[in-house]
Amino acid sequence: MVGWALRHGDGYIETLVVYGLVTNPTTVAAELGPLPDDMSYLLSGRYALLSENAPALRLSSPGWIDLTPEGLIDINSTDLLFKLTLEKIITRISSFSKNHRIFVERYFDFIQDQTKKLKQPDQNTEIFTRYDWVFSAWLPLTHARILLPEKFKKQEPCFAEFDIAFWTGKKLVCVQLKQSDSTVKSEREKRDYLKNNHHQIEIVSIPRDRLADKDMAFPADLFDKAFREFWSGLNLPQGPSPSPILMSPLN
């Protein structure tokens, strides 16, 4: 477990979030070394490795989604691309996690609605619409498992678990969907450790009844303005990153 030991020091120089349908996050952590000197983050379909100053992880961030040419061939609208993005996120949710799915679906409804608050660009001068900003929304990292430093427990790598995490560039927003459940001591200790030692973490607890009612909307009031206005600071919208093969120069 050399990689595990290398990655952590005081102050959380790097944060590893293993996410999605990973049965054993330790195996993912074991495959990783520290961030290369010229990179502030790494993002894949299974993990995000973040430096303190890593840029926000958005739906448009490259690395998490693999849009193949075949997959893109029928995508001829922002709406279809948005739906495809949602589908890709859903595939990273356990079949036995109904609340995760409800949360993510409502989150997608929410970010779609948020774009309606934006001023419609002048279609004579701009090639995008306000709806295109949806891909600037924060990327939900489902079933997030955050590696704790070696000093938490030396015997084996330990992960604090949260239902969903978002990296906004300034904060690691960790969402708990089931706080009314009884929590076992070991899980509580890990979360508390992270809360007390990671200076960028923010924990948001979603009451059970905010998800149980099928008519309820995304619990936006539990998130701060910076989270809700995800487009702030960006000049232009960008769609999800296509496969590297599409980005490579033609011979």
Add this chain to the structure above:
Amino acid sequence: MSETLSKNMKLIDHNTLGGFGGVGEGMALQVTSKGKRVLWIAHEGPPKNFSGIDVTDPKNTKLICQTELPHQNMRSNSLEVTGDILAVAYQVYELGLEPAGFELFDVSDPENPKSISKYSTAGPNSRGAHCLWFVDGEYVHLASGTPDLVPRHPRDDQIYQIIDVRNPSKPVESGRWWYPGTMEGDDAPPPERIIPEPMDQLRGGDAFRLHNANVYPEHPDRAYLGYIDGGAFILDISDKSKPEVISHWSPHNPYPGFTHTVMPLFDRGLLIVSDECIKDDAEDWPKLTWVIDARNEKNLVPISTLPLPPVEEFGHKGGRFGSHNLHENRPGPSFRSEEIIVGAFFNAGIRVYNLKNPYQPELIAYFVPPGPENSRVPTIQMNEVYVDENGIVYAGDRWSGGLYVMEMDI
């Protein structure tokens, strides 16, 4: 006597219940208006009716109440408490005896329970109530015989009955349901027996009768039934006068019968279904606890079982070995988890599973104390388990060991 086996659990108190340590299938926790925490315990058999244990300090539990049955030819195997009302099931050993059914008690003064009412299910073909569920203060969900029905097979007598106790002094039946074909006059043919047994024993297996009915306030339109050899049922009880079957799943046969508890994990679309071991020395092994994919509640699919220790290690140590009662995630001062499952497994003790990956349940803790003194078998026979909201585990031995109080370190 044998040594204690444990992992991530430790005993913090042991209470032999004044020498009457045979614990039935009922444990429920009351928190009084004065903050006293009282664990109510049903007894496996006579002479005691029920016991109240002050567990305010779980490391120093005290017997504060123990009541007597009206006669020795009956038992009160099951109980539940909601608020200050305790419901106690009465089952008799011979058809036609009384009291059969259940009794409600006011336990606002836990040291002096006062009877509120009795609901009788006595009759010529009834031995009363084996089990009840009462968690909402409004309805008792009962596994009992009836005064009127005539079972085609004497062991198929206990059916599902919904009793309205919103006026606790006057309980009234709201609805009932039974396995089609088990009662005289049914259109359906009698069910094929799984493992036919002699007819002279009323207790035991070879039965198409109800054991547990679980109904949760967050989904009051669903009842989850363990119907012994009939398997597991989900009923739509949105109209309590006309319960309707939504789905049915049974591993019997080839598995050896006795579906006991059907516990839903609503947020995950899973059911935990236990089959009770009812014979000593692994004669009916394997008695498993199943994990069922119930995302489509009309199509129940088994996906795993909770791993048990080797039968060659536990099967012949004495007494029963296999699944039985689960901590049922009931509302109230109760541990409620969709990932941690706690069960009583007779001589394999109390076992705790992590169900994070439902395809591969993982044993994360267990506690198997030595066989208690004066037991009819040499091993512990963990019969019932209840976990409070603080993760304190209360478990009872079937024959003599009484109450074991444990902490989990998970």
